[in-house]
Amino acid sequence: MSDEPSSHPDRNCGHTLAFLVLRLFLGLRTLFAGIEKFEKGGTYSAANYSDNMHHMAAGITGASFLPLWMTTDFAMTLGYVLTLLGGLLILGVKSRLTLFVTGLVYVGLAFGLMAVQEQQGTAWLGIYVGLIAGALVLVRHDRLALWPDKRD
Amino acid sequence: MPDSSPSLTRRDFLVSGAKLGAAILAAPYIARAAGPSSGGTQSLNVALIGCGEEGRVLLNAALKIPDIRFRAVCDIWNYNRTYGQRLLEKFGHDPKPFEDYKEMLSAVPDLDAVIIATPDFMHAEHTNACLRAGHHVYCEKLMSNTPEGARSMVRTARETKKLLQVGHQRRSNPRYLYARDQVVYDHKLLGRVTNAAAQWNRAVTEDLGWPKKFEIPEAKLHQYGYENMHQFRNWRWFKKYAGGPISDLGAHQIDVFNWFLKCNPRSVLAGGGVDYYTTHEWYDNVTAIYEFETPHGVVRSVYGVLTTTSAGGGYHESFMGDEGTLKMSENPKYTKLYREARAPEWEHWAATGLIKRSTSGEGAPPPVAPWEKPRPNFTLAPPRASVVDVRETAALSSWDMPVTLDLPIHQPHLENFFDAIRHGTPLNCPGEVALATAVTVLGVNDAVAAQKMLHFAPEDFTA
Numbered sequence: 001m002s003d004e005p006s007s008h009p010d011r012n013c014g015h016t017l018a019f020l021v022l023r024l025f026l027g028l029r030t031l032f033a034g035i036e037k038f039e040k041g042g043t044y045s046a047a048n049y050s051d052n053m054h055h056m057a058a059g060i061t062g063a064s065f066l067p068l069w070m071t072t073d074f075a076m077t078l079g080y081v082l083t084l085l086g087g088l089l090i091l092g093v094k095s096r097l098t099l100f101v102t103g104l105v106y107v108g109l110a111f112g113l114m115a116v117q118e119q120q121g122t123a124w125l126g127i128y129v130g131l132i133a134g135a136l137v138l139v140r141h142d143r144l145a146l147w148p149d150k151r152d
Numbered sequence: 153m154p155d156s157s158p159s160l161t162r163r164d165f166l167v168s169g170a171k172l173g174a175a176i177l178a179a180p181y182i183a184r185a186a187g188p189s190s191g192g193t194q195s196l197n198v199a200l201i202g203c204g205e206e207g208r209v210l211l212n213a214a215l216k217i218p219d220i221r222f223r224a225v226c227d228i229w230n231y232n233r234t235y236g237q238r239l240l241e242k243f244g245h246d247p248k249p250f251e252d253y254k255e256m257l258s259a260v261p262d263l264d265a266v267i268i269a270t271p272d273f274m275h276a277e278h279t280n281a282c283l284r285a286g287h288h289v290y291c292e293k294l295m296s297n298t299p300e301g302a303r304s305m306v307r308t309a310r311e312t313k314k315l316l317q318v319g320h321q322r323r324s325n326p327r328y329l330y331a332r333d334q335v336v337y338d339h340k341l342l343g344r345v346t347n348a349a350a351q352w353n354r355a356v357t358e359d360l361g362w363p364k365k366f367e368i369p370e371a372k373l374h375q376y377g378y379e380n381m382h383q384f385r386n387w388r389w390f391k392k393y394a395g396g397p398i399s400d401l402g403a404h405q406i407d408v409f410n411w412f413l414k415c416n417p418r419s420v421l422a423g424g425g426v427d428y429y430t431t432h433e434w435y436d437n438v439t440a441i442y443e444f445e446t447p448h449g450v451v452r453s454v455y456g457v458l459t460t461t462s463a464g465g466g467y468h469e470s471f472m473g474d475e476g477t478l479k480m481s482e483n484p485k486y487t488k489l490y491r492e493a494r495a496p497e498w499e500h501w502a503a504t505g506l507i508k509r510s511t512s513g514e515g516a517p518p519p520v521a522p523w524e525k526p527r528p529n530f531t532l533a534p535p536r537a538s539v540v541d542v543r544e545t546a547a548l549s550s551w552d553m554p555v556t557l558d559l560p561i562h563q564p565h566l567e568n569f570f571d572a573i574r575h576g577t578p579l580n581c582p583g584e585v586a587l588a589t590a591v592t593v594l595g596v597n598d599a600v601a602a603q604k605m606l607h608f609a610p611e612d613f614t615a
Binding site: 059 | 521522523524525
């Protein structure tokens with residue numbers, strides 16, 4: 001018997017809880033980042049989503065070198081992808097893969113903001129990317145999940 | 153062969169010729185007199201006396217008003233006169249230039265109205281002469297540099313039954329009208345108004361110069377009442393010609409005190425001096441305190457004019473009540489409505505369209521980048537955390553009014569004047585009203601000189 005905390009992932013309650021709150025935070029943030037793209041004037045709809053995203057794509061293209069087809073394609077899928085990824089993170093579905101894809105989406109968003117020289121937004125996304133990287137380190141402690149990853 | 157054509161005697165020829173001649177001469181008058189009733193707008197013949205800085209502003213505003221025909225321009229300085237004449241010619245007018253207004257009045261008798269934008273000390277002489285010549289008059293503010301001059305203008309307008317509008321143009325500004333009538337009085341958003349404040353802070357300005365080749369000979373300047381060319385160009389700062397910054401800048405805003413509070417002050421206390429400029433006679437900074445006895449209680453108002461700094465937020469007038477404050481300015485960016493934290497919510501007023509959420513300036517949401525969508529509307533509780541002292545009141549919420557003026561600021565006031573001539577519309581600033589303002593304004597200079605509070609009697613404001 002030892003007083004030392006166990007190094008086995010399944011037995012480290014602190015790491016498990018740390019990952020859980022991180023996963024929930026990232027899940028909620030990603031979910032709402034997706035949902036808010038459907039809002040316009042206080043109402044939510046697919047038509048509003050289309051308006052918002054065309055506005056976003058045109059704005060980014062107008063202020064950067066990125067072509068409209070590229071920003072439009074990215075924007076038109078972004079909200080659905082974020083909503084889906086947010087939901088998967090909250091539920092704990094294949095968290096490693098979900099976190100990785102979420103991280104890639106945030107890097108993609110950051111790329112768009114870098115292209116329009118939006119430093120503050122880029123910095124915020126950098127923080128999220130850092131949190132996702134931390135979550136990927138802790139993902140092996142993911143226990144309270146609907147569809148967990150395979151154990152290491 | 154018998155002559156079948158009607159016989160035309162010499163007498164018939166002379167009679168017919170005289171009738172035809174009379175008809176030709178009278179045709180323009182008949183057409184003008186028949187104008188409104190025949191469905192069109194009556195074309196008005198107008199002259200401008202004073203083609204300087206303010207005259208040009210008025211010209212540019214008047215040129216946007218249809219059916220105004222400038223028939224004459226008058227200025228003792230050829231430089232200004234030619235400028236006014238050429239500007240009008242560019243817009244299709246054919247004004248005759250005159251140096252002397254008396255000559256103009258006798259040479260162009262068919263004028264309907266005269267716009268006067270001369271230095272203040274000439275307003276009474278010019279206005280009275282034009283009124284007596286049978287013309288309606290739009291005279292720039294300040295009505296006169298003396299209360300007696302202003303009174304004489306009111307009396308002449310009364311005697312001649314001609315219209316006299318004075319150029320306190322805020323009285324025709326739709327934003328000011330809306331604020332006063334709708335916000336302050338009809339819906340009482342400010343609650344009980346207890347204080348008013350206004351200021352005009354303007355940076356240092358150099359004295360005006362003149363091209364040497366256009367200098368007016370001293371003998372001619374003396375003939376028209378000026379000491380020299382420097383005083384002619386910079387008349388605003390000399391006691392002989394004007395009332396100084398309190399009249400030049402303050403008159404507009406002090407007029408708003410009287411207009412919004414619907415009364416004249418009962419007293420004025422003021423301090424000021426020529427502390428900066430070495431070439432001015434009039435005070436370059438003045439601070440005045442008025443007391444207005446309104447039906448709802450006493451309102452104290454502070455007015456300050458500085459001509460040495462533009463710091464402190466430009467020029468605006470504020471009316472402060474126990475439930476809200478209205479900050480007005482001719483410049484829309486200084487205009488705001490503030491709700492006191494203790495006052496009932498104004499959301500329902502926004503829902504009815506009476507006011508609207510701030511969209512620019514103070515209280516407006518942060519700017520949105522082109523790729524961002526507007527943020528949802530919601531209100532946070534007043535930020536108590538921003539209060540640094542327990543005696544400090546919570547922050548006020550900021551609101552806008554839904555009315556703007558997209559025209560030159562003098563245009564609605566000129567339109568009101570011309571509408572009054574054509575259709576009998578009430579003037580927004582008739583001589584009687586402007587006289588009260590002139591007395592209110594000039595009282596400040598008297599109070600500075602007396603170094604004590606001066607009290608107004610009701611008869612001071614009447615002619």
